[in-house]
Amino acid sequence: MNYFNGILVLFVLATLNIVVSEHVCGFESCPKTKSNMINVHLVPHSHDDVGWLKTVDQYYYGSNNNIQHAGVQYILDTVVEELLKDSRRRFIQVETSFFFKWYSEQTVTMKIAVKQLVAEGRLEFAGGAWSMNDEATVHYQSVIDQFNLGLKFLKDTFGTCARPRIGWQIDPFGHSREMASIFAQMGYNGEFFARMDYVEKNTRLKSLAMEMIWRSSEYFKDSEIFTGLLYQHYGSPPGFCFDIHCQDDPIIDGKSYDNNVDKRVDDFIAYVTSMSKSFRANHIMVPMGDDFQYEDAEVNFKNMDKLIKYVNNRQLEGSKINLFYSTPSCYLYELHQLLQSWPNKTEDFFPYSSDNHSYWTGYFTSRPTQKRFERDGNHFLQTVKQLSTLANLTSVKHTKSLSILRQAMGVMQHHDAITGTEKQAVAQDYDQMLYNAIIGAENNARDALRVLTNHTSAEFQTCLELNISVCALTQTSANNIVVTLVNPLAHTSSQYVRVPVTEENYQVTDENGREISSEIVPVPLEILGLQHRSNDTQHELVFKASVKKISNFYIRVLPLPRKKNDLINDQTIPIAENDADEFTLENSLIRLVFTKSTGHLKAVKMNGVSENIHQSFAIYKGFQGNNGISKNRSSGAYVFRPDGEIQVLSDKIEYSIYNGKNVREVHQHVNEWISQVIRIYDGVNRVEFEWLIGPIPTDDGVGKEIVTRFTSNVYSNGTFYTDSNGREMLKRKRNQREFFEPDMTEEISGNYHPVTAQMYIQDDHKRITLLNDRSQGGTSLEDGELELMLHRRLLNDDAFGVGEALNEEQFGKGLIARGKVFLILNAVPENPNCFERLTHHELHLPFCKFFSKTNTVPSIVQHMMPDFNDFPESMELLSLEPYSTNKILLRLENFNSCGGIKSYNMHPLFESLRGRQIWEVTLDGNMPLRQMKRFKFHHDGTGIIPSSVSYFFTPHKPLEANYTMDASKFSVTLLPMQIRTFIVHQ
């Protein structure tokens, strides 16, 4: 079947064209095509990882070429030169982080030339975010941020017309629906990628379904976005890689015995003819490029020029192949003008498998500490952005520090950064980069807090190692400490705060001097034993604090002269035990039942329901192969491939119990390298599992992957749910996919899905939800079961490029990781999955803690915080940040699908921000919403209707208002799961 030669004869209306060129910025520079031919859009591109085998700077400068030959500076140097030579040539630039660095090094003359190239559509930005982010392990907040960052630079530098119009996610290892939704909400016309389950791809190739319309949200009717899968990964056609990295022969057109024009043209025509049979339209897109190609762009363009020339010369002999330089957005522009419909897509593209033993589900968990550090970075970034806005920090120094943190977080989203699929040395560089950026931005936070309070000399120090109960300032016993809690949420929040201390007796008071109930909780022995820390913190001071929306709050901690060792016994409460080999940990909301003889959790009661929930740790052995053929694939940084059965650690475990006033904990010593605290707080409706894993032993020559597993009697019927980048939930059916019959040779890893924020199972009565503190892989292999992979240590590379086993070490031993999993048992159908989502938000952006010594803090407390109405429940201020001079960006989110439409009047917030004008913008923040236009495509089954350009359907008129207007004009409504973005001009 060959669509383009068939009855779908194409015509282009002249009038339509005019309409199009009025509406569409830049498409007038798209190449001319021929309606009676197969139009082959050659798309020159270079895929430039923002770190992978080399660090970002090594890639940029082209150093350490012994690791990988790659130098982005030269790519951009030579590509721009080649583009300047011939107006027909095109190139797409994807990663704005690299482009930003390169552009900043250019002369004024060169900048003018580049602007001209961009204005003429010869250099086109595709994707355009700071990096090409991963789609499995990222949180939507950070994805939006990094698009904001990239697109803002492009807009500020090249104007609105330079704005990318297509997503170019060619390398990420699977594709999320939320990413597609974000593209739609940014006004992108479509997205392209290259990786898809090989069975699905083959199915699509055969059924003309390589390109489709993806409904990217359950909640927005018009979240549809054109989605195209590249024909053969993202490289040039076999034999046509004209790049210094390749060994394909050039086009030899001189007088030579080696002249190969005829043969090369034959081969190319055969290739595109064959390719076109897998696509519906008489346009096909052929990427020309690959990883770090175009370092010597002359080689590429010189040969592509010749290829185009000689292929098109064949038209004189009747060839129907029309070849030209193009871009993905020009390709899509042509497609959208066709009377063509496309298949539908509603689910996502996870998990990705490249062969029957290679499910790329290991990276969902790889490098767990890096994945968590990225979340810390986001947490701090959001806090600093808010504080900077409120304190109106505008100095160059502050702006720069904030930019550096934004950029670092942009880099971290890269699909070889947060994924953990980079080399060890690169991971260290990322950590260093993010650490330095946080340290730099700490000054902003401190300066902002000094402005926002009357404490102009307080330290406002952060403690980045609080997760392992380390903080130098609080552990110095002589100090009386002030803890400043910053609440980044737009709601008042009450949270338990933990501060590592040495003395065992403290008085805790709020900023009004009122004493707050607190208790001293022992730190697990395993934490005390961590090698690199001093041994002086044996306890954490725990107290509950309530902080208003977007605000800060002081807690004063004064060591008291009580005796040691009195305390814990004073505060602890006898444990309820019974005869049935059980003991319980219980508070007003939750009851946990443990098996006394083994120490394992066996049942949970909360939210009015009880369930036998057994929690344990278990170990997969990583498959060790030589990678030569598929069945010898090793488990590695990308791929999770267990070897044999799981080993569940079900034996009796040592444990101790702390049953305090507000805090109740069971400390489990599972084995020499796995321990856990199971914890409930009074008034907190979730169970906390704080795990500590490592060093994972490999003395036996076997790599291991550690999971936590919850079993129950919930009849989940092969179904479980996982979130998409922290937003909407997707239904997963064990061993099934939406579109195709998967090859389930690897039945464990083939059922793993990314869990960015939560996963759950449910039946008619109960739902068990797990929330996590970083991205992990998760599954439900049996009904009633939930499994999250927490940590991995492997001894073999999985041969997908990274060239190292994922064998993280620290201090000469395997890396120790710590983290939390939260469990919520809820009643169905009474409670929809809303509370869990709310919990995720609070866990995602908890109070940010700053520490000062009391002698630097005056006793009178003063706060200058914005004065605006509390947000409705389920509505959040996703972003509050400096945008540019006198401009603030606000993002409002209705984050729950079950809370209904929310209305909110922004006038008080607008006023408190000293606003003069406000207008609504695209999700990324860089284009007025009223300017957003998107191509509309036609589904299969909806009938073929004439192509047209339409406004993206929004259920609201974009907000545009100014200070002269009545407050009622500032009211906005948000549909369930909707995000709306605004710029306030001060």
Next chain:
Amino acid sequence: MNYFNGILVLFVLATLNIVVSEHVCGFESCPKTKSNMINVHLVPHSHDDVGWLKTVDQYYYGSNNNIQHAGVQYILDTVVEELLKDSRRRFIQVETSFFFKWYSEQTVTMKIAVKQLVAEGRLEFAGGAWSMNDEATVHYQSVIDQFNLGLKFLKDTFGTCARPRIGWQIDPFGHSREMASIFAQMGYNGEFFARMDYVEKNTRLKSLAMEMIWRSSEYFKDSEIFTGLLYQHYGSPPGFCFDIHCQDDPIIDGKSYDNNVDKRVDDFIAYVTSMSKSFRANHIMVPMGDDFQYEDAEVNFKNMDKLIKYVNNRQLEGSKINLFYSTPSCYLYELHQLLQSWPNKTEDFFPYSSDNHSYWTGYFTSRPTQKRFERDGNHFLQTVKQLSTLANLTSVKHTKSLSILRQAMGVMQHHDAITGTEKQAVAQDYDQMLYNAIIGAENNARDALRVLTNHTSAEFQTCLELNISVCALTQTSANNIVVTLVNPLAHTSSQYVRVPVTEENYQVTDENGREISSEIVPVPLEILGLQHRSNDTQHELVFKASVKKISNFYIRVLPLPRKKNDLINDQTIPIAENDADEFTLENSLIRLVFTKSTGHLKAVKMNGVSENIHQSFAIYKGFQGNNGISKNRSSGAYVFRPDGEIQVLSDKIEYSIYNGKNVREVHQHVNEWISQVIRIYDGVNRVEFEWLIGPIPTDDGVGKEIVTRFTSNVYSNGTFYTDSNGREMLKRKRNQREFFEPDMTEEISGNYHPVTAQMYIQDDHKRITLLNDRSQGGTSLEDGELELMLHRRLLNDDAFGVGEALNEEQFGKGLIARGKVFLILNAVPENPNCFERLTHHELHLPFCKFFSKTNTVPSIVQHMMPDFNDFPESMELLSLEPYSTNKILLRLENFNSCGGIKSYNMHPLFESLRGRQIWEVTLDGNMPLRQMKRFKFHHDGTGIIPSSVSYFFTPHKPLEANYTMDASKFSVTLLPMQIRTFIVHQ
């Protein structure tokens, strides 16, 4: 010792500068230097082999990059672009063959730009010949031709100022004095190279003798030429290779943790400071480039720009290093202005050894059939050039065919072509290229002969396989044949001619119908047994013909109806035998005595002297190692390294005797794969040894190198003589060198020298000379002994890059080679080495044979040949060829050192060529001799005199005359060994 910091304070006279810039074309664009600093001349260059691991076209186009990543088209593309960006940048282009091809593909605009770059000295030509020729195995006639070809293109394209002024022989494996002499005679100011015996180089490094003044001729007083050895091969300094082929880090000068400016500058300054201690001047030259580098020249220049900037920035902190882009000629320009003297050099730089087991003396013989084919190519080229001139062939077709043959011969001179050090596939490409060029030029010869005779329809076919007694036309028995003999010498010459025939009875008549004495000689059985030929030639018809200078002559061969088998016995003469186990072969000039029982030659009598000369073949086993360390070096394409003792084939050999009227032969069957014909002709004063070797067996797993060895009682006292590229003779002392104590660990290969034309030993009474028919390695390991290596077949690569064992095969077996060695025994001191030299000339350019069927040749013979005086003995017309429209190039040579000064009046020749004007030019033919200026340098020991530019000393005023002048003005004299070159304008 550190010259530049010492007492040799330098000053540059302003007036001197003016004088210089008047005299010197282009030096005004040389970079400014600083007299109080170490001036570091960075010389960007790319070493582009005209074939080696890949073919010429593969290198040019950049195809087959799996073999070696190299694409010259891109080098020139990107280098030119980079040069256009900054007027300070420089680049030297060396191989004109590549440049010619590239330039022909450029647009008019680009050509203008390139001309501008050349005019401004930014793109400078160095060397400039068609290829960078080898120096051991080439014949001077072909070297001159390929310089003519390259420099002519440069002059025609870019004018006189583009003419290279320095030789750039950076890669050839040893350096000949004749090459230096040719440079001097072309007006070059100096030459640079990189390879020298490692012991000598170390000695020179320590003794400030890296740069020297080479007296390149025994006969010309002013053949002196500045000669510089590069400090560390020809690559960039370690760590500073800024090229896509390298992995050295770039200069990282941005805001980055990786910023390495300080470290890189420190390292570079340390390097050049250390380097400068091995050189006399305060200028040093640092090459920046290597094999096929600059394919992405932006990388190179961008980083060199930064290096220069940051190194020179250090001058603000007191650094005395001054770094800039330069060229070798600018470097030399600075040196020649210094009040500086230089050490002397008189001998050559052979053999080259790179370590104590690696004497590069194998390539003197490698690929013996290719080396011979190259000589055939030269022979045919010279003939065709003469015929084209005489017949005034000026059509585009003829001009092009001639150009292609000239270019092919230019390529063949390349130091990986004629050397035999290329890969097998490349060797085949060379052969194909030369074969096609010869076939193409055969049309020129045929058309010229048709013009020059009244035989406008004769075939004038050549037979390229005459050396193995194959010629289709003469072997077709039905034909009556006309053999047209073309004598390319400027003397009447009498030579025996051999024509393969099938019938055994012929009448041979000259062009006047007079019968010529002829005889039928049997072809050796081993030749009949060659696999790929039909078996119908069993005989060769031999007759003696005399042809006038630069003329042609017809011989008519008519098969006669005599019976077979009558013939040989009729003509043979009984062999003289005696009782002493001897038999003799004898004619009026020569007496050869053989041992009857063994078949070996044992004595020779000729020229009035007798000597016991024993000839035998012998075998070296090639050393087989793993090449890991020096002592494991294998014998290979470059290196000759025998394993153990030589195996002399001294056993009894089978033989047969043909004792004819004019021809006497002993056919020796040495073993299954070595045979030989020892031959004397009546009236010819030399003994001919026609050897046939192969397939060399390697079934025993051992590579073998076959030599012919002549032993005698001549008391040669450790001394022997070998020619330098076919011109002057050099004295070789066993185990000794001119300048240094060589490491003679490899005492056999370390005594091998290139024998391009002849070698001899002598004592007070006798001289034994061997002349050969192609380049070979030769030595004299014992007094009285002469040894030539004839053939090599090896099983291991010697790890100098070619990556293949030198294991030539044909028809699935080892390659069979055939060739001739000529022996002359002469009386000393009566006869100087003059007759031998004369013989070399006749052997080098024998009659060229063309075959036609008689029915196409009319009976009346007409020749239009030039009418001029016979040249004096020892004087030769080295070149007679079309130069350009209406211009003819003539080269006269006094080729003997012992014949004294020769005078000759060129007027008749001038007139016969329809000359209107004649002027003398440099040796290459492209610059009027009166314009030639060369830098003059000062020797150590001659005192320091002010620098100046002087005319090259010539003992004659350049001839410049025109047709209005008296004939006496056309008289020229030639000193011994002098060559004078003229252009005749018609």
